[in-house]
Amino acid sequence: MKYSNNIKWFALGPVILALGVFIGSHYKEPSMELGPSVARAAKIDPQNIFVKIAKEQTPAVVNISTKQKIKAGGRAGMPDERMREYYDRFFPWHREAPREQVRQSLGSGFVVESDGYILTNSHVVAQADEIIVSFGDGHDARAKEYPAKLIAADPKTDIALIKIEVSRKLPTISLGDSSKLQVGEQVMAIGNPFGFAQSVTVGVVSAKGRVIGAGPYDDFIQTDASINPGNSGGPLLNTRGEVIGINSAIYTGGGMTRGNIGIGFAIPIDSVKAIYDDLKKGKVKRGWLGVAITNVTKELQDAMGLPDRKGALVSQVIESSPAEKSGVKRYDVITGLNGEKVLSSSHLPRIVAAIKPGAEAVLEIIRDGKTISISVNVGEMPTxxxxxxxxxxxxxxxxxxxxxxxxxxxxxxxxxxxxxxxxxxxxxxxxxxxxxxxxxxxxxxxxxxxxxxxxxxxxxxxxxxxxxxxxxxxxxxxxxxxxxxxxxxx
The missing domain is CATH 2.30.42.10 (PDZ domain)
Structure with a gap:
């Protein structure tokens, strides 16, 4: 999967520790029973709602640190494999034995169930050998530490669920409804930028539905709330103190800076709620049609006599797929699914993925200038x-x-x-x-x-x-x- 060079996943790190050398390197609707929310703070100035939200919700935001053991070859300075082979062939006495290195990274997360379930980004905990969760006190990010277990990770949406074992009920944050979020609405981000525990920033929703090339289900919330490396996996909150997004990426403008320039991206919480039950079971199952699709360009619209450029044009139907069995054909334009309008080729996969495998769905299709409906038995997306x-x-x-x-x-x-x-x-x-x-x-x-x-x-x-x-x-x-x-x- 490719990402724009200007879009950065911002879990802090990795930091390489090897042979005593410290090397810094930047890191190029389910049924959910939530625990009790954090106790309401008393006598807070009602004119400053964010003071109230910060006091109520910050205790449920955690610092996540990970360690990954990696084997490093002796020619770390030679990225070209052929050059390494050449060097070892003609200078065998300079060969270096593989070394074990430890890659460390930092990110954020937040508690959603009082018995220890925590949401974060997949890239924060990906391939980690050790995950440590810390409940900071605002000054010490490692005030209370717990080892965590990875329950499930979903790289396609960059969401992961981890769990810690605790003997007490933890403070939690309620999940909101990101579909009701409006551009211009005020939001708050809480996280651990550059390791500064439980930092709070405020901004607005700059845009919705952003596609940044991060994955097949791009639908990001854009915000100007200051978020930086280490905020990854932390919550984006509305003025009711509900999570409406999970901070995931920043735009750096392609310069040398690693920090915020006013363009950050968060995963809508509705996307998370849709797969939460699957995450708890350890595997995310998604609906699948089995078609290759593309956008309707102006040229295609004119050539095919289409009324507009909305919908997803089928360029290929996979053999033996649900789509083929239901009669979907190449050059069909899928304009609707179960009554929901399909706006583009990036919109259709999100709708299909949300359908449970085995369910029946109805496609609205334009074929040869006529609108038809086709019933399809949605399959499970293969790995x-x-x-x-x-x-x-x-x-x-x-x-x-x-x-x-x-x-x-x-x-x-x-x-x-x-x-x-x-x-x-x-x-x-x-x-x-x-x-x-x-x-x-x-x-x-x-x-x-x-x-x-x-x-x-x-x-x-x-x-x-x-x-x-x-x-x-x-x-x-x-x-x-x-x-x-x-x-x-x-």
């Missing part, structure tokens, strides 16, 4: 690994490809709509190692033209285990050559 494995030879190269839509081929200047487009690349796979990325268009394999998935599979199947495969790809307006090595024993 990334399963989807890669199901793409025939994808397990060999580690990427998923689809036929390129004619309109996209024309826009990219690809003759005769020839080629297949890469939609997913598994990290560490032959494709990933060679530098392939989602969005690449494969036009030739071993100097033979590839016009569709059939020709792609045929070309890959003709290669032998351990062979190197030469691929001509188009990335943007540039043609590139990549060499992918097939694993042995396919």
């Amino acid at each position: 990334e690994r399963k989807r890669l494995a199901e793409s025939k030879r994808s397990e060999d190269l580690g990427m998923v490809v689809e036929n390129i839509p004619a309109q996209l081929a024309e826009r990219m200047g690809i003759e005769g709509a020839a080629g297949v487009v890469v939609t997913n690349v598994a990290p560490g796979s032959p494709a990933g190692t060679a530098g392939a990325t989602a969005g690449d268009v494969i036009m030739e394999i071993n100097k033979k033209k590839v016009r569709n998935i059939g020709e792609y599979e045929s070309a890959i199947s003709s290669a032998k285990p351990g062979d190197s495969v030469l691929m001509l790809i188009r990335r943007g307006r540039n043609d590139l050559l990549l060499v992918l090595k097939l694993p042995k024993g396919k």
Whole structure:
């Protein structure tokens, strides 16, 4: 998954501790029974509502610190693997043994159930070997520490649920309704920026529904409340003291600064409530149609005679998927689902994901200028690994490809709509190692033209285990050559 270079996930760290050296490195509606809210403070100036909120809700905001043990090779200063191999070959006496390093990071979270359930960001606790939760007293961030267990993490929404074992009832914060949030409404952020425990900042909702390229369900709240590295996972509160978002990312403008410049992003709390019960069970299940979709551009609207540019245009229907079984076809424009209007291709996945697998849904579709309705039995979204494995030879190269839509081929200047487009690349796979990325268009394999998935599979199947495969790809307006090595024993 790619993110804009200007959007930063801001859990503090990582900080690398190795061989006694300290190296700083910046970190490039369910049924929920909530515990009792924090006791109301008495005799607070009613004219300053945020003083009241800060006193009531700050005790439920926690500091989260993590440790991750990693094996580091001896050539930490040589990012190029070939250079490391060259160096070790000709200077073997300078080889260094792998070292164990400890990566540390800091973030925030907040208690939602009095028996110890805490919400935070997935990226705060991802791959952590140790999670420590601290209840600060406003001065000492480590006043009260507890080891925490990761219950579940959902990288697609950047949400995680952790739990600590306590013998007392903890203060909690109530969850609000982010759908009622309005642009211009005042909000408060509480967290641990740069490790400063339980810091409070105030701002407004600058925008809603922001898509920043963080994941498939982008729907961020934008705020100018000052949030910085370490605020990640902390609550964004409305004037009623309810959580309406979880702080997750900041925009840095592409400069050297790591801090806030007035543009921060929070995950709407409604997105969190929708998966909370699944998180408690340890796994998030989402609805799935099995279509590849794109936005309706002005050119597509004119070419297809569509009334407007709303909806999601189907560019491919996955074989044996719920969509195919229900009769959805390529070039269908999905304009509604269960009575809710579909505004764009980024809107549809969020609606579908919220539907429980196995439920029946009704799609509103424009096909050949006519509006029709199709009933579909929503399936369960397969895991990334399963989807890669199901793409025939994808397990060999580690990427998923689809036929390129004619309109996209024309826009990219690809003759005769020839080629297949890469939609997913598994990290560490032959494709990933060679530098392939989602969005690449494969036009030739071993100097033979590839016009569709059939020709792609045929070309890959003709290669032998351990062979190197030469691929001509188009990335943007540039043609590139990549060499992918097939694993042995396919």
